[in-house]
Every structure is written in structure tokens, then in C-alpha cells.
Amino acid sequence: MDVDILPRLGHMSLGFLLFFAVGSESYADPYFQVTNFGSLTNVNTAMFAKDGFVSNAQSGVNYPFPVTTDFSGQPSNGQIGITVTEGVTDPVQRFYPMSIEQKNANGTVLGLVPDGSSLAIPNSRETLAYAQMLPGGAYLPAIRLFGSDMSEDAGQGFLNSSDQVAYMASNLGLSPQAYFFDAKSQKSIDLEALLPPGVLSSSFAILGLADNGVILAQASRNGEQDAFLFTPSALPLPAPEPTSLAVFLIVAGGFAVRAYRKSHFRSTEVL
Numbered sequence: 001m002d003v004d005i006l007p008r009l010g011h012m013s014l015g016f017l018l019f020f021a022v023g024s025e026s027y028a029d030p031y032f033q034v035t036n037f038g039s040l041t042n043v044n045t046a047m048f049a050k051d052g053f054v055s056n057a058q059s060g061v062n063y064p065f066p067v068t069t070d071f072s073g074q075p076s077n078g079q080i081g082i083t084v085t086e087g088v089t090d091p092v093q094r095f096y097p098m099s100i101e102q103k104n105a106n107g108t109v110l111g112l113v114p115d116g117s118s119l120a121i122p123n124s125r126e127t128l129a130y131a132q133m134l135p136g137g138a139y140l141p142a143i144r145l146f147g148s149d150m151s152e153d154a155g156q157g158f159l160n161s162s163d164q165v166a167y168m169a170s171n172l173g174l175s176p177q178a179y180f181f182d183a184k185s186q187k188s189i190d191l192e193a194l195l196p197p198g199v200l201s202s203s204f205a206i207l208g209l210a211d212n213g214v215i216l217a218q219a220s221r222n223g224e225q226d227a228f229l230f231t232p233s234a235l236p237l238p239a240p241e242p243t244s245l246a247v248f249l250i251v252a253g254g255f256a257v258r259a260y261r262k263s264h265f266r267s268t269e270v271l
Contacts, residue, residue: 074100107133160207
């Protein structure tokens with residue numbers, strides 16, 4: 001009789017659980033830890049769900065994903081915008097108000113402004129920009145989030161309560177690029193450079209940005225669309241819910257007891 005069978009099965013079950021719960025490997029960066037969160041079909045991608053979690057229905061993993069940004073859009077008040085120099089021979093400076101798409105509790109807004117590159121056709125293209133509110137209620141000039149003279153479309157972005165932005169930008173007809181920008185520290189990160197091996201960067205898309213700095217994205221790996229969590233290094237990695245852990249351990253324990261009984265029965269027969 002193998003008296004060590006139960007401890008060995010317990011260790012195997014725990015190892016399998018940790019792999020299954022997260023979905024795959026995690027890749028560390030000084031700022032972000034990137035985790036494959038499993039098949040996109042099993043992940044809720046409704047970023048504005050009231051429960052404040054992103055979940056994998058197959059593994060039972062829930063991870064905090066609070067979103068408080070107002071996505072309803074705001075009417076332009078003529079104060080928030082950008083000044084663009086137009087013309088070559090006789091340059092003229094014109095102020096264009098921002099088309100506001102998002103606003104957080106700090107008053108910071110995210111929206112669209114002229115890209116400033118089409119001098120012959122003023123205000124013909126737009127680019128993504130943010131503007132921060134001063135303590136008195138006035139706003140600083142809007143700041144573009146990517147190369148204004150290279151952008152071919154406005155891109156898509158998400159603003160959180162910490163004045164951070166995760167956004168996509170398409171330049172010069174190339175595949176969209178994904179970036180993270182912190183307006184307070186002025187730190188900018190190329191998110192695609194952090195993707196694990198085997199992931200197609202051309203399939204990368206940002207799905208949302210939470211107030212805790214977590215980014216949910218999707219990308220293709222081995223022909224399948226997977227969800228990826230970009231978790232700030234100060235936060236813990238995704239872990240299974242206690243209920244999921246308990247269910248798994250009960251099932252694993254059942255198999256362990258069954259295997260033990262079979263082994264014990266065979267040993268008795270031999271004796």
C-alpha cells in the first residue's frame with residue numbers, strides 16, 4: 001500500500017488549481033503584471049457592470065474592476081479645448097473646443113480635439129486628448145495623447161478616477177497601437193510591448209480601464225481570442241474565489257479518497 005498517495009494527490013490538485021484558476025502564465029513588468037485571464041468567451045466584458053468585477057465564468061475567478069467614470073459625454077462649454085496654429089504664410093491661432101466623451105470625479109475630461117496636422121483643411125481630423133481641472137474650476141489646455149501630425153483616426157480611450165488613460169491609436173495606416181498614460185506622473189507605457197510570447201499584437205484591443213489601474217484587453221493566441229489583465233504591480237494577481245476553491249478541493253479530495261481506497265483494496269487482496 002502506498003501511504004504517500006494522499007499527500008501527492010493533494011499537491012497535484014493544488015498545482016492544477018492554481019494553473020486553472022488564472023488561465024495561463026503571468027508576465028511581470030516593473031509597472032504591470034500581465035495575466036492570461038482565459039478565453040474571451042468566458043469573460044464578462046461589460047465594463048460598466050454595477051458589481052465592479054471582471055469575471056471568468058469557467059474558472060470562477062472574479063477580480064475587482066471598479067469603474068466610476070461618467071461615459072455619457074458632456075456638452076462643450078467653450079472653455080475646454082486646444083489652440084491650433086493654422087496657415088503657413090499668415091499663421092493664425094484658433095481655439096477649438098473639445099468634444100467631451102468622458103469625465104471623472106476629479107473633473108478631468110477625455111475627448112476629441114483637432115489634430116493640428118491638416119493645415120490646408122483646418123479641423124478636418126480629430127485626435128484623443130485630455131484636460132485637467134484646476135482647484136478653482138478652470139481648465140488647463142487640452143493635451144493630445146498621441147502624435148498629432150501622424151494620427152489617422154481619433155482612437156479609443158478609457159479614463160479612470162486616477163487621471164490615467166488606456167487608449168488605442170492608429171498611425172499612418174498601421175495597426176492600432178495600445179498605450180497607458182498617467183497624467184499625474186506623465187508616465188507612458190507601450191502595452192503591446194508587455195504581451196507574452198505567441199500573442200499577436202495586431203489583434204490587441206483595450207476593453208476597459210478600472211479605477212484601480214487594471215486594464216482588460218483582448219488578443220489572439222494560438223488562433224483563439226483570449227482576455228488579458230494588466231494589473232499594477234502593487235496589486236495581487238487574480239486568484240480563485242473561496243467558493244470555487246472549496247468546490248474544487250472537495251472534488252479533488254473525493255478523487256484522492258477513491259484512489260486511496262482502490263490502492264488499499266488491492267494491497268489487501270495481495271495479502
